Amino acid sequence: MTLPTAPPAQDFTGRTVVVTGAGSGIGRATALAFAERGARVLVADLNAESAAEVTARIQETGRTAVAVVGDLSDQTVVDRLVATALAADGPDGTSGTIDVLVNNAGIMDSMSAVADVTDAEWERLLRINLTAPFLLTRAVLPHMLDAGRGAVVFTASEAALRGSAAGAAYTAAKHGIVGLTKSLAVTYRHRGIRSNAVAPGGTITNIRLDIDPEAAGPQALGAYMGNVGQPAEAETQAAAIVFLASDAARNINGAVLPVDGGWSAV
Numbered sequence: 698m699t700l701p702t703a704p705p706a707q708d709f710t711g712r713t714v715v716v717t718g719a720g721s722g723i724g725r726a727t728a729l730a731f732a733e734r735g736a737r738v739l740v741a742d743l744n745a746e747s748a749a750e751v752t753a754r755i756q757e758t759g760r761t762a763v764a765v766v767g768d769l770s771d772q773t774v775v776d777r778l779v780a781t782a783l784a785a786d787g788p789d790g791t792s793g794t795i796d797v798l799v800n801n802a803g804i805m806d807s808m809s810a811v812a813d814v815t816d817a818e819w820e821r822l823l824r825i826n827l828t829a830p831f832l833l834t835r836a837v838l839p840h841m842l843d844a845g846r847g848a849v850v851f852t853a854s855e856a857a858l859r860g861s862a863a864g865a866a867y868t869a870a871k872h873g874i875v876g877l878t879k880s881l882a883v884t885y886r887h888r889g890i891r892s893n894a895v896a897p898g899g900t901i902t903n904i905r906l907d908i909d910p911e912a913a914g915p916q917a918l919g920a921y922m923g924n925v926g927q928p929a930e931a932e933t934q935a936a937a938i939v940f941l942a943s944d945a946a947r948n949i950n951g952a953v954l955p956v957d958g959g960w961s962a963v
């Protein structure tokens with residue numbers, strides 16, 4: 698008796714994958730992981746130097762990668778990213794679709810409590826961490842719907858699951874990401890689109906924690922933040938993102954997967 702042969706569920710050959718924040722940390726590891734599995738990768742980041750480095754690294758392996766540089770909270774950058782993803786032909790003939798969108802780019806807040814959040818911090822956090830993923834998803838969606846398939850994966854956060862993992866603005870934005878994830882999942886579930894999120898706990902990246910330990914936010918949160926545990930490698934988050942985007946997760950839709958070593962279980 699032989700065991701049934703498993704389909705190559707994490708083979709992305711011939712597929713186009715857009716990864717935002719792909720110049721650093723979780724996005725960088727995710728872009729490399731998709732490329733390793735055969736995908737053509739759009740490396741989208743604000744930082745031109747790091748986007749170029751990741752793109753070159755993928756190209757050195759013989760895979761296709763295209764850098765798109767700009768602030769993804771700007772609609773014109775979003776439109777340019779989508780046009781680039783659809784236009785450029787890979788050597789294997791892939792073009793014209795976006796199979797996977799990873800909405801990962803994000804910034805940290807200063808851990809401010811509600812009373813201390815300035816208008817500027819609130820608007821910046823919501824704009825980059827929630828509106829930008831919305832703008833890009835809205836722009837990509839018609840192409841996925843035309844193709845009748847597509848997977849969207851968001852990088853949420855532990856702060857999407859609880860009120861004690863970050864400041865008010867970051868927490869609100871990441872809870873918003875969960876809402877967006879689920880709204881997409883339920884609305885387009887019969888049209889071949891899946892939408893899921895990872896909720897990373899502490900992860901070793903270049904994200905900047907701009908915290909004043911004397912401020913009310915960190916003081917109030919401190920007692921609850923003790924169970925963070927060992928920070929994860931960015932590759933650990935990437936593996937979960939790739940899984941959620943893959944055919945192995947074909948019946949997973951609207952899920953928010955904690956990748957936090959058990960922090961959210963405490």
Ligand SMILES: NC(=O)c1ccc[n+]([C@@H]2O[C@H](COP(=O)([O-])OP(=O)(O)OC[C@H]3O[C@@H](n4cnc5c(N)ncnc54)[C@H](O)[C@@H]3O)[C@@H](O)[C@H]2O)c1
Pocket residue numbers: 717718719720721722723724741742743744747767768769770801802803804805825829852853854855896897898899900901902903904905
């Ligand atoms: N590192 C953690 O502990 C942790 C925990 C939970 C969630 N997250 C989330 O993971 C995601 C990735 O963060 P990371 O930790 O890898 O940080 P990182 O700083 O290492 O990488 C983020 C990347 O996003 C890019 N970026 C930021 N704003 C952008 C914009 N407006 N347009 C285009 N690119 C932009 C940055 O240039 C950077 O390359 C974020 O959404 C973050 O909120 C991180």
